[in-house]
Amino acid sequence: MKMTEQFFTALRSLLTNRRRSILTVLGIVIGIASVITIISLGKGVEKATLKNLQASSSGKQSTVVDYYADDLNSTASGFEASDLALINASQASFGLVKADIVSDNDGSAESEASINGADQNVTVKLLKYPSSDLEILSGYNISKNNIMLADPVALISKKLATSFYSSVNQALDTSVTVNGISYQVIGIFKEDMELDDIAISKTVYERSNNGEAGNKLKLTFNRGENVSKQTKKIVSLLNKQGSHHLQGSYEHMDMGAILKGVGSVINGLTYFISAIAGISLFIAGIGVMNMMYISVSERTQEIGIRLAIGASPKSILLQFLLEAVLLTGMGGVLGFGIGCGLAWLISLFLPFRAVVGLESFILAFSVSAIVGIVFGIFPARQAAKKNLIDILK
Amino acid sequence: MIRLERLNKFYQQGDEKIHVLKDVSLQIQQGEFVAIMGPSGSGKSTLINIIGFLDHQFMGQYRFKGESMIDQSLSDYARLRNQNVGFVFQNFKLIANLSVAENVGLPLLYAGHRRKNIADQVNDVLSSVNLQGVGAKLPMQLSGGQQQRVAIARALITRPSFLLADEPTGALDSHTSQEILKLFIDLNHKSRSTIIMVTHDFQVARLSQRIIRILDGRIESDRSVDQ
Ligand SMILES: Nc1ncnc2c1ncn2[C@@H]1O[C@H](COP(=O)(O)OP(=O)(O)O)[C@@H](O)[C@H]1O
Ligand SMILES: [Mg+2]
Numbered sequence: 088m089k090m091t092e093q094f095f096t097a098l099r100s101l102l103t104n105r106r107r108s109i110l111t112v113l114g115i116v117i118g119i120a121s122v123i124t125i126i127s128l129g130k131g132v133e134k135a136t137l138k139n140l141q142a143s144s145s146g147k148q149s150t151v152v153d154y155y156a157d158d159l160n161s162t163a164s165g166f167e168a169s170d171l172a173l174i175n176a177s178q179a180s181f182g183l184v185k186a187d188i189v190s191d192n193d194g195s196a197e198s199e200a201s202i203n204g205a206d207q208n209v210t211v212k213l214l215k216y217p218s219s220d221l222e223i224l225s226g227y228n229i230s231k232n233n234i235m236l237a238d239p240v241a242l243i244s245k246k247l248a249t250s251f252y253s254s255v256n257q258a259l260d261t262s263v264t265v266n267g268i269s270y271q272v273i274g275i276f277k278e279d280m281e282l283d284d285i286a287i288s289k290t291v292y293e294r295s296n297n298g299e300a301g302n303k304l305k306l307t308f309n310r311g312e313n314v315s316k317q318t319k320k321i322v323s324l325l326n327k328q329g330s331h332h333l334q335g336s337y338e339h340m341d342m343g344a345i346l347k348g349v350g351s352v353i354n355g356l357t358y359f360i361s362a363i364a365g366i367s368l369f370i371a372g373i374g375v376m377n378m379m380y381i382s383v384s385e386r387t388q389e390i391g392i393r394l395a396i397g398a399s400p401k402s403i404l405l406q407f408l409l410e411a412v413l414l415t416g417m418g419g420v421l422g423f424g425i426g427c428g429l430a431w432l433i434s435l436f437l438p439f440r441a442v443v444g445l446e447s448f449i450l451a452f453s454v455s456a457i458v459g460i461v462f463g464i465f466p467a468r469q470a471a472k473k474n475l476i477d478i479l480k
Numbered sequence: 481m482i483r484l485e486r487l488n489k490f491y492q493q494g495d496e497k498i499h500v501l502k503d504v505s506l507q508i509q510q511g512e513f514v515a516i517m518g519p520s521g522s523g524k525s526t527l528i529n530i531i532g533f534l535d536h537q538f539m540g541q542y543r544f545k546g547e548s549m550i551d552q553s554l555s556d557y558a559r560l561r562n563q564n565v566g567f568v569f570q571n572f573k574l575i576a577n578l579s580v581a582e583n584v585g586l587p588l589l590y591a592g593h594r595r596k597n598i599a600d601q602v603n604d605v606l607s608s609v610n611l612q613g614v615g616a617k618l619p620m621q622l623s624g625g626q627q628q629r630v631a632i633a634r635a636l637i638t639r640p641s642f643l644l645a646d647e648p649t650g651a652l653d654s655h656t657s658q659e660i661l662k663l664f665i666d667l668n669h670k671s672r673s674t675i676i677m678v679t680h681d682f683q684v685a686r687l688s689q690r691i692i693r694i695l696d697g698r699i700e701s702d703r704s705v706d707q
Contacts, residue, residue, distance in 0.1 A: 092589050103577050392573050395534060396634065397562020397590040399555040476535050479569070480525075 097409035114371025115418030118364040123426025127441040135439035156335035182312035188301040201264040212283035226274030241270035242286040372462035379466035391478030404471035411463025419455025482508040487540035515685035518694035566635025568645040574619040581615030625656035642674035
């Protein structure tokens, strides 16, 4: 019989006994799924660690210290010029190249502004590129040119404009001062969900902010420095003497250490889970063998008929072996799918993403197929060895 | 076509060796319709199983189309069955979870054909046994006579050298038996099919051309039927 026909014949018998097939293959699915889950997580943490290390191999390495105010509503900045002075005083002993206060990465900052002679705390939207999200009610949007040339131009919200001027148009072409730099108001925008008051170019703002204030401190170290140790020292210095150490805390999230920790946990788990999965696959294999033996004895008549009309013992053997391999192979593929889903779900709660490779699929498929061959060969041989005369009596 | 010389067959039962076929010699030509008669346990099925390449353990000589069957391998036997013999059994021997068409087409799959290429052949052979339009049904959904006709269709589909029928009407009522026998006679007359049929009913055997009587493992008589 042609191989494709053998394949369909085997598939068909499996589908005839659907429920039994599914129950039998469950152990394979669980075993493969758990191995794939842990392998994908292990690969994920490996990749993240590698990326983390690569930053250092390129030479200078940097870390970030964050300031968190105890009062969540506070708009005060945690880092000031005095903090830079404090750190720079012992710059050499920290192995530091430089320390910079940077604005928050999320593209907005809290700042003091002076509008029409009055002071006001405002939320500033910092643009790296022109923003098409803003709906301009009057005047012009900030253009690419404005940003490239670092023009001190600003857009203000309609709410801000109307609270300081008698009309929207009155506010156009006036100036606002943010962080000591005066910006020309070139447009009025409609408030959006993010509740920004003013939009200005990020480059201009950073320049003005230089050494002034912010909630993030970027530390750049010399090559070969133990950055996580040095950063820890700086953090503890800041928490003792920093400008705002009484109103909040300075913290550093050490990605390298976190990844290392998670990585070693996953490594340990990999052995444990692989061992359990191995046992699970072995037991599942015995289940497959048992089901195949039952199937062979239930289908004695069918085997006899097939032999009588011209099946060779070899093709009977192949049919039953294919049934076993197909069963476990499908279990392996299903387990692979479930494992991928599970790894992805778990990595939502971890600081990296799971990585699934083609080799994981090949591993899942070949391991399950091998289980099928190993545990299917004996029942299949029994099927092929049946005595035709006895069956047909 | 079929030539048996001093065929002997023993069955081992515990410590005992039972001598089932004793010095059986016979020849059957292409196109013959032979009935094998004898009481139950006389060795008819044993003989027919050897003729049909189901049983390779015997003593003596069996030549098929001039070729000795003695030193053929098991897979040679499988191929001989597939290409040369059409079996019809007393209890039909259809595979229960395959459709009628799949049952009928199965010998062609073992002959190396593809499933998708055999539909026409299956339909043709089903209509030749007057079973149009039942291909999609399961064997269980048919009557006994219809199931036996499915089995005959399956036996015919590879255009075998001969048909072997072991009490083909044993499980059927007399009316249905007549229909099946008529089918055999038609096949023998119109298609010149060689048919070897085991029966213990003389009324059935009478319809063939030649009756071989077996008693206790020996050929008791071998004569043609005068019409
Ligand atoms: N597999 C077997 N093992 C032992 N004895 C058998 C076997 N098959 C048949 N026999 C014996 O061989 C004899 C002939 O059997 P069989 O050919 O089936 O007779 P028939 O078909 O004429 O009724 C019987 O006595 C039977 O008991
Ligand atoms: Mg018999």
